[in-house]
Amino acid sequence: MEQGSYSVGLDIGTTKIVAIIGRENEYGKIEVLGIGRSKSLGVHRGVVNNITQTIKSIQQAVEEAEANSGLKIASVVVGIAGQHIRSLQHSDYITRSDSEEVINEDDLDQLCNQVYKLVMLPGEEIIHVLPQEYKVDGQAEIKQPIGMYGGRLEANFHVVVGQVSSIKNVGRCIKSAGLDLGNITLEPLASSDAVLSQEEKEAGVALIDIGGGTTDLAIFKDGIIRHTAVIPFGGGVITEDIKEGCSIIEKQAELLKIKFGSAWPGENRDNEIVSIPGLRGREPKEITLKNLSKIIHARVVEIIEQVYVEIKNYGHEEQKKKLIAGIVLTGGGSQLKHLKQLVEYITGMDTRIGYPNEHLAGDSEEAIASPLYATAVGLLMNALKNQYKEKSVSQNIENEEEMAYAGHEPETVGATKVKKERKSVFDKWSEKLKDFLDNAE
Template sequence: MEQTKYSVGLDIGTTKIVAIIGKQNEYGKIEILGIGKSKSLGVHRGVVNNITQTIKSIQQAVEEAEANSGLKIGSVVVGIAGQHIRSLQHSDYITRKDSEEVIGEEDVDLLCNQVHKLIMLPGEEIIHVLPQEYKVDGQAEIREPVGMYGGRLEANFHVVVGQVVSIKNVGRCIKSAGLDLGNITLEPLASSDAVLSQEEKEAGVALIDIGGGTTDLAIFKDGIIRHTAVIPFGGGVITEDIKEGCSIIEKQAELLKTRFGSAWPGENRDNEIVSIPGLRGREPKEISLKNLSKIIHARVVEIIEQVYVEIKNYGHEEQKKKLIAGIVLTGGGSQLKHLKQLVEYITGMDTRIGYPNEHLAGDSDEEVASPLYATAVGLLMNAIKNQEKLKLTQEEILEEQEQEEELMYAENDTKVVARPDIHKERKSVFDKWSEKLKEFLDNAE
């Protein structure tokens, strides 16, 4: 199989690293060709803090995916998260020279590029510039300004910002693992592609992705991303609390959480007890399930309340900004028993668990359709989308060149017809940013 036929998403998480290879079938669904996962050892709360360990973990996941699929991984799309991520709202405008000419893609690009020049805090860099709504000569609420007439083009933007060092470290790990960095995407955006429907995005929805080290939030309304946030707590702190509260080792705490844990303390009776083997011949430990769920409940409430503060900051309580579709929970942490009910109780919003199976081909492995792989599937979808764009652009270039040749060698025409400019590949602002990042990483060596 050629490299162009398949794509790769790489999710560098706090607890696991997942490499997922896939392609789009003739029905537009994603066919998983191979998956590899390894324990993530060099990442803390979504940020790389041990380059050597992370490179090893990436190589392990990639080798497993290659062995499963029989394919070679070259370029990957990587997700970025971590407590250093923040977002802001920004408005900007450009004045066009000729208002009698229609607005083109290059005008929109110029406006987006202008936002990329915003001066950030020292050590910060813009990751995404996401246009929300445009205004043309004061006419508001325009989704697509291309093709309209106007002298002044302005827009509201959702700008996602991250630490340069963290982004550089991710790039360094990818390069050192022998891979090419195809693109960097904000993880909550990737997860939202995998688990949310267009109807939900239109109605208004908050996606909460509970990972091992962080809880990511993405809010959509009218089909547009409105707010993003990364909360530096996830399933890892719940395990840590169980470990401390029950005086047991981490491995046992994680098993207790996944097998017997519940976010609702009233669920367990006082006499329900689990016996845990003691270390090196010591007496077994008896742990009450009621106490266990109390420990879990306290931490989960804290995480949900922090997320709810972000939802309120967006303005959910205003009638115009109401999130009609409520909340969608995904990520490994969303599998905790009775979490859905607790979220509904705290926020008063409709809640469902998000599975990435909607976009997967029918014969996909059940394991991949778990919320655990939502981000990895979203990154794979992003990689496939990028490849489609590239393919279309190349086809357009070839088409234009053929038309030119026909014009230049027209029958019975001895004169050479004036040659129009060959259609150049129009790169998106984000592709340009990716190129700059790659250049920056090359020079950093």
């Protein structure tokens, strides 16, 4: 099977790296052909801090996915997160030279490119420029201004910013692992594609993706992304606290958290005890589950409160900005027992756990439908979407060329010819990054 008929998503996390190969079946669902995962060494809080280790982990995950599927991986879509990501709101406008002509895609491009020229802090670069609502000659709340008349075109933008060096390091790891970089996507956006429904995005929803090193937040309202944030804490700090609080090694702390951990201390009775084998013949340690859940509870409350501050910063308490669909929890950390109840208690918002199974074909392995793989499934969806776009663009161009060869004018839609799909600003940025990596030795 040639690479054209399947795509690959690569999730480079703090605790694990996942490569997932899939294709779209005839019902528009995603058929997972192979999955590979490896322990992530060399990534701290979502940022690569050891290139050699990260390359090795990527290669392991990719080889496992190739072995499972019997396919060869050439190009991947990668997620970016990490504590260096921040977002801001920005408004901008352009004055059109001819208000007698209708607004077209070139005007939107011009407006987006203008936002790109914003002066950032040293070492930072804009990753995503996401238009929210447009205004035409003062008329507000326009979602799609193409085809309208107007002299002044304004828009509010959600701008996502990241550190150039961190992004280039991810690109370098992909290239050194012998892969092509198909695209880079912000991880909270990928997770939201996998676990949120369009109705939730319309009603207003906050997606909280609790990973190993970071907790990602994406807020949607009226179908548009309104706020993103990356909080530099995740499941890893909970494990760290258990390790310190119970004086045990990390592996044991992680197992304790997964098997017996609970975010609600009232759940366990005082006489519930778990015994941990001692190191090298030392006495075993006895830990009460009540103490364990107290340690977990303290740290989880801290993470949720930080996320809730971000939700309040967005303006959830204003009537117009209310998030009616509440909160969706996903990521490995969302599997902690009684976390849903604790989040509801702290925020007072309806909460559910987000599983990426809605977009997967019925015969997919059960393991893949776990919140653990939400980002990887979202990245695979993004890769398939890009592939579909490229196909339709090349199809359009071929049709035009055939018509021109046969002596016909290409079909016109309104006053414009059928032309190449408009590249998003982010696609152009990805190309710039690829060029940089190709030239850098």
